Amino acid sequence: MTHRDNPPPQIDETGESRITPRTSKTQRKKEMIELQKIGERLVSLSEKKLKALSIPEELKDAVRFARTIRSHSARKRQMQHIGVIMRHVDPDPIRRAFQNLDDMLSQDARTFQRIEQLREELLAGNDEDALRILDLFPQAEREEFLRIVARGRNERITGKKPAASRALFRYLRALLESSEKGEHSAHGEEPHSVARDKTTQGGV
Template sequence: MADQPSEHEIELDDTYISKSARKREMTTLQKLGEDLLNLPADQFSQLPLSNQLREALDLAKRLKQREARRRQFQYIGKLMRSENHQQIAETLARFEDDKRFFRQRFQRLEIIRDKLIEDGDQALNELINNHPELDRQHLRQLIRQARKEIATDQAPAKKRKLFRYLRDTLQS
């Protein structure tokens, strides 16, 4: 009995972590590893990862068998313990915020484009008042072409052209 620590000693010891807590932490690190696997190559290269972890993630991408992937993710979780996983998680969160920002901007531009096509001059005047750098004549031409395209049930090439013009000229 003297060899085993009492409950009071365990509560005072800051280094003691229960087995369940360790499992939860490992599961979190494995999930972080899976998130790393789903990143595009340009974002993946920006992460502060060791070569060993990069190789383990590359191997996990190539594995197809379910059990082999599960074991590989356990190994990745083990490697993640020695990495700065807080910094990696923050970088992933920043990537996600950037993605959300671009998605919202894309949706805003789609709404503007659709409003221009539907409402015509009223929406155009409102947009020009807010963004005087836009070329009114060119916009009017693009809107007219997009309307004609919709009326004849053609492929939405002119709508895309209008969208690209808005995307390139509106920097907000």
């Protein structure tokens, strides 16, 4: 091998080599796939969540356009385009935003399971079970709580539509939220009013 074939490395004024190590083709492909996956998730976000992200408008516009595409091949090309844009965007803030979202969804899932468990115990149990669970929520209005439980049990026995069962789910959700967040104290509300108001909202 001649000297020309193997030129000496370029050294800057600090004595460090100016040659940047090459990224392997496999590594570049791996990074591109990861960026495309981030792009896919960006497309799946609601407009409200997308607006909240601190990312370039060019990327947001590309994501919005991808949502409108129905052709598989055209959408694939657009996702590749999003991946190209992502090369010039720091993905770490997006990853952190996704992690926060995942944490919230995980918490919501745990809360949902907890409510389902409590509701099932109430509907399948007796008055002692109801009073035991009622003790967990001192902010609950006792008579209202027991009345909803009784109606839910009657629905289960008679096979009626589970209107009271759904109301019980909403009531329990409101009680859990007020317990965890202290909403009734923060807003100067009576504890039971939070639960009562939310029994009129949507639920399972």
